[in-house]
Amino acid sequence: MIEFKVVKGFDTAMNTPQTSGQMSEFIWAKAVGNAGLSDIHEKVLAGERLSFEEGMRLYATPQLNVVGYLANIVRERKNGNVAYWVRNQHVNYTNVCNKGCLFCSFYARPKDDPRAYTMTPEQAADKVRNYGDVPITEVHVVGGVNPKLPYSYYLELLRAIKAARPQAHIKAFTMVEIDQIVRAAKKPAAEVYEDLKAAGLDALPGGGAEVMSDRVHEDLFYAKPNAARWLELARAAHQAGLKTNATLLYGHVEQTPEKVEHFVKLRELQDETNGFLTLIPLSWHPEKTALEHIAPPTGVEDLREIAVARLMLDNFPHIKSFWIMNSAPVTQCALWYGADDVDGTIMEYEIIRDPSRDRKQVLTSRQLVEMIIEAGREPVERDPLYNVVSVGLENVSTTEGGLVEQFANKGHNIENLDILAREEVTTASQRLKHKVKGTLLEQAV
Ligand code: V47
Helix, strand or coil, X not given: CCCCCCCCCCECCCCECCCHHHHXXXXXXXXXXXXXXXXXXXXXXXXXCCXXXXXXHHHHXXXXXXXXXXXXXXXXXXXXXXXXXXCEEEECCECECCCCCCCCCCCECCCCCCCXXXXXXXXXXXXXXXXXXXXXXXXXXXXXXXXXXCHHHHHHHHHHHHHHCCCCEEEECCHHHHHHHHHHHCCCHHHHHHHXXXXXXXXXXXXXXXXXXXXXXXXXXXXXXXXXXXXXHHHHHHHCCCEEEEEEEECCCCCHHHHHHHHHHHHHHHHHHCCEEEEEEEECCCCCCCCCCCCCCCHHHHHXXXXXXXXXXXXXCEEECCHHHHCHXXXXXXXXXXXXEEEECCCECCCCCECCCECECCCCHHHHHHHHHHCCCEEEEECCCCCEEEECCCCCCCHHHHHHHHHCCCCCCCCCHHHCCCCCCCCHHHHHHHCCCCCHHHHHC
């Protein structure tokens, strides 16, 4: 026997749904009630901010579809039926890094690592010229922290890429790289941002904060700037008029309260600066990392991270499902769980590698648009600042695929050893050996 309750928008005299839209609302209200989330539903409908405790409940409930339903309310309120994509290219200019993060497989030690590469600015510009036939609007530039690179390198890198691709926005350097660049520059972050802007920097990606928890910072990435420093540098970027993104790396050793706290810290800064565009939950890939014994996140976890991010970050305009990390199929579903952006064509990607594709990490513009249409959303090509470039199928092609086939694995491992660092660093595997019994890591092993 169904018990009818008054639900917003119903004919209260009859107390029964009158239209199919009301019926669907009614059914969802029942599901939300069964999940014990009616109070959160009310707040979502009223556009009220959710608390830390409410964030914890969104993670705790087994009814993922209900969390997705709530997130979709916010998603459609902010972005309607639109799903954004971007015609972009990633350039990972160096894999040399002295940070030794245990979750990472990308980095090469500064000393004697045969995998190490560092592109000269001209070599990075060549990477961009390889895709000259594609009307890219964004070049996404990130790398490891190579301690031997002088300040001038970063400015020359931006100038060379800008010269090769004057129409494209350059989105470059996580806050971890910015911390290093500020050190190399020996001047305040505000001045460094002005220099970077003059050299061609248009915006900054997320990345580097991982999860804002002192505990995880100490265990997995102690050599990187901590949450306070990451936030300080993001604030300075926003004050310099630069838009930035933020990420959350999940699925390793983090715990739920740490993820909720991460969202709370980000939205507090956003209240202050309004400089963030997008939050990207990054699904952790354990393969070839020091923690590869830990199982990767499942599709269910991926969808929940997207949904909770959408619900907690009420002041972020966009939530991105980064298809490289989440997979294209999960990203299609994520468009109904809070995400309004799937990122882009990518071309080549080093930070994680699908062994079957190696560096060839591409979806053509046609594939991206078809993937969005199949998911039931409206594809809109954007630039990095979410200005509309094209809609629907009007500007799609398949040329990206052929170019990536031609260029991705060529001229890449560039011997440029004179700019590699020579000092000793603690690597991920060395650190693991020194971990004392009883720590989280040891338990995980
Ligand atoms: O900070 C490193 C992550 C980040 C792994 O702003 C890993 O639009 C998963 O920030 N498994 C860099 N993730 C990438 C990044 C990013 C990506 C896409 C779009 C945007 C954007 C930003 O990659 C690092 C780290 O959190 N990462 N290793 C791994 N094994």
